Amino acid sequence: AQKITQTQPGMFVQEKEAVTLDCTYDTSDQSYGLFWYKQPSSGEMIFLIYQGSYDEQNATEGRYSLNFQKARKSANLVISASQLGDSAMYFCAMREAERGGSNYKLTFGKGTLLTVNP
């Protein structure tokens, strides 16, 4: 079973509008972390935002916010006021806790290709 599911292979949004990229996850751990990364056509992986499972408030970073719904196991990324430069592949990832560990590996979804139209 997939641990991270991104159901939208591609999304289109008009410049200056908001867009939500979906991500659902599957874990039995109580402590975990959720990440979003942006990969533009140039190929680098850019860290956008992080949400810990015990964080009570949704994470925000500038125009990015993470809509964390723990009971539904969803961690959707919301990009407000889209810009042409937001066109890229977006990956959701999860870090599950390991007993006795201190830094953990990430499991990635297959990504959503966002295209911002002028």
Added chain:
Amino acid sequence: DAGVIQSPRHEVTEMGQEVTLRCKPISGHNSLFWYRQTMMRGLELLIYFNNNVPIDDSGMPEDRFSAKMPNASFSTLKIQPSEPRDSAVYFCASSSRDEQYFGPGTRLTVT
């Protein structure tokens, strides 16, 4: 801060040759990760180190792949012998706590 540094950025080699990819993590980060990205399989974790010790190498495809981290500021991923199916982008990432930062990647082409 310089970020995660990887070299080379591009590598083209012939099947059967040895390939060595290099990574310098962000100073002060105690975990280092090697990933591979292909169209077919997406992003896969190959191996990760914590305090220079390999913790999980279950993602390493086969014995042709090996990784080392001789000190806190350097790691290598070696493929010997290389095969065309190893063609991919290889990322190195490092972290100290929650956030994990990626290097620019090495695009490997094996002909």
